[in-house]
Amino acid sequence: MHPLQNVPIPFDLQDNDRDRRGLPIPFVVYRDLEGVPHFTINNVAAVDEVLSRGLCGLCGKPLEPDQIWFVGGPGSAFLVDGMYIDPFMHEGCGRYAVQVCPFFAARSYSKRIEARTLKMEDVHEDAVIHDNQMKPSRPIFFAFTRTTGFSLIDPQDGSGQQYILPDRPWKEVEFWDNGTAITQAQAEKIAQDNRLRTSSLKWWPV
Numbered sequence: 001m002h003p004l005q006n007v008p009i010p011f012d013l014q015d016n017d018r019d020r021r022g023l024p025i026p027f028v029v030y031r032d033l034e035g036v037p038h039f040t041i042n043n044v045a046a047v048d049e050v051l052s053r054g055l056c057g058l059c060g061k062p063l064e065p066d067q068i069w070f071v072g073g074p075g076s077a078f079l080v081d082g083m084y085i086d087p088f089m090h091e092g093c094g095r096y097a098v099q100v101c102p103f104f105a106a107r108s109y110s111k112r113i114e115a116r117t118l119k120m121e122d123v124h125e126d127a128v129i130h131d132n133q134m135k136p137s138r139p140i141f142f143a144f145t146r147t148t149g150f151s152l153i154d155p156q157d158g159s160g161q162q163y164i165l166p167d168r169p170w171k172e173v174e175f176w177d178n179g180t181a182i183t184q185a186q187a188e189k190i191a192q193d194n195r196l197r198t199s200s201l202k203w204w205p206v
C-alpha cells in the first residue's frame with residue numbers, strides 16, 4: 001500500500017475522482033481527454049470558477065465565511081507582496097494536502113514529469129491550460145495559513161492567469177515539512193539554514 005493512502009481522506013474530498021493511486025484529484029487540476037490528471041497543470045476554467053464563486057480549489061465546494069486557507073512556501077505566505085497561483089481551500093482539505101505533500105500540495109513543482117508526458121493530441125480542443133512550472137525548486141517548508149479575504153491581481157502578462165493576494169496579517173499560521181507539522185522555531189531554523197532571514201518577511205508571525 002502506498003504510504004500516502006494511510007492519511008484519511010477528509011469528508012469534502014471523498015467525492016472527488018481518484019487517480020490510479022487512489023488519491024483524490026484536486027478540482028482545479030487539468031485532465032486530458034483520457035481522463036488522466038496532470039498535476040502541474042491547472043484547468044483555467046475551473047480556477048476561474050473557484051476564484052469567482054469562492055470555492056475550495058481542492059474539492060470544489062463553497063468555502064465557509066472567514067475560513068480561507070492557503071498552502072504555499074514562505075515567499076508566498078510571508079513576503080510583503082507574496083501571492084499565490086493555486087487557489088485557496090478548506091481547512092480540512094488543506095490539512096490533507098500538507099500531509100500527502102509533495103504529491104498533492106506541492107504539485108506545482110514536484111510532478112513535472114507528468115506535464116512532460118502530456119501528449120498534445122490528448123488535450124481538449126478548447127482547453128485553456130496553465131502549466132505552472134516556473135518555480136525552480138520546492139519550498140523549504142510549507143506555511144498553512146488562514147485569512148478572511150483576498151484580492152485578485154492580473155499580472156497583465158497576456159496569460160489571463162490571475163494571482164491571489166491574501167489579506168494579511170494571517171489569522172492562523174501552521175508550519176509543515178515532509179507531511180509533518182513543525183514548530184515556528186523549527187521553521188525559523190530551516191529558513192536560517194537556507195539563508196532566508198525571517199526579519200525580511202513582513203508577515204512572519206511575531
Ligand SMILES: [Zn+2]
Nearest residue numbers: 056059090093
Ligand atoms: Zn475543500
